[in-house]
Amino acid sequence: MEPGLERLNSLAANEAAAEFGKCCGSTTWARRMAAECPFANSTQLITIANRIWWSLEPDDWLEAFASHPKIGETQAARGTAVEAPNHPVRAARAETPENWAAHEQSGAENAAEETARSLAEFNGEYEKKFGYIYIVCATGKSSEEMLAILRERLPNDAETELRIAAREQSRISKLRLRKLIDQ
Numbered sequence: 001m002e003p004g005l006e007r008l009n010s011l012a013a014n015e016a017a018a019e020f021g022k023c024c025g026s027t028t029w030a031r032r033m034a035a036e037c038p039f040a041n042s043t044q045l046i047t048i049a050n051r052i053w054w055s056l057e058p059d060d061w062l063e064a065f066a067s068h069p070k071i072g073e074t075q076a077a078r079g080t081a082v083e084a085p086n087h088p089v090r091a092a093r094a095e096t097p098e099n100w101a102a103h104e105q106s107g108a109e110n111a112a113e114e115t116a117r118s119l120a121e122f123n124g125e126y127e128k129k130f131g132y133i134y135i136v137c138a139t140g141k142s143s144e145e146m147l148a149i150l151r152e153r154l155p156n157d158a159e160t161e162l163r164i165a166a167r168e169q170s171r172i173s174k175l176r177l178r179k180l181i182d183q
Contacts, residue, residue: 002042004181009038023176024169025067026060029053042181046174053170061166064173065132071146072119115143122150129154130161137171 001009008019016034017027024030032052039045126134134150141149153161 001040002181004183005039005042005045008181011037013037019180023049023180024053024064024173026053026056026064028056028060029064029173042178045177045181049173049177050170053166053173058162061162061169062132064169065135065165068133068135068172070120070123070127070133071136071138071150072116072123072143112143115147119143119147119150122147122154126150126154130158130165132165135165135168135172137168137175139172139175 008016011019011034013031013034016037017030020030020033021027029049029052033049036048036052039048123134134153136146136149138146153164156164
């Protein structure tokens with residue numbers, strides 16, 4: 001068994017939920033993941049994470065979205081607006097291996113001024129239209145690619161876009177779960 005998975009399996013439920021909170025900002029998802037411990041292997045972990053994610057309510061998805069910085073935002077990690085400052089999942093996110101979000105969005109770090117300005121402008125339009133920030137699995141994408149995807153998704157209807165954003169969050173969570181068990 002992978003050492004990180006063994007460590008995760010050995011945690012008390014509240015500690016495991018805090019660890020899962022590093023991967024996804026939905027407290028319901030994190031608690032349900034903790035309730036599924038122990039995991040036999042990383043494949044089972046990812047399979048269960050996916051099953052739980054797609055069983056959640058849209059409000060749970062929105063909670064997860066709110067835990068992310070905006071694409072191109074310089075602060076890598078901020079808590080969700082819906083969490084109390086001393087909430088255990090929020091506290092765990094503050095301890096997340098320092099730069100997960102920053103590393104994931106590194107393609108936006110060196111964006112040309114015009115691209116950065118456009119990202120900020122379209123992020124604002126997106127948030128105004130849908131009521132949550134633009135979520136994309138940014139790993140490996142340049143700022144120009146993220147901007148193109150944002151422009152492509154902006155015309156979507158609310159229901160379609162919520163499903164797309166949820167799919168992107170699921171991808172992000174899977175990447176972070178792998179990082180969690182590899183640390």
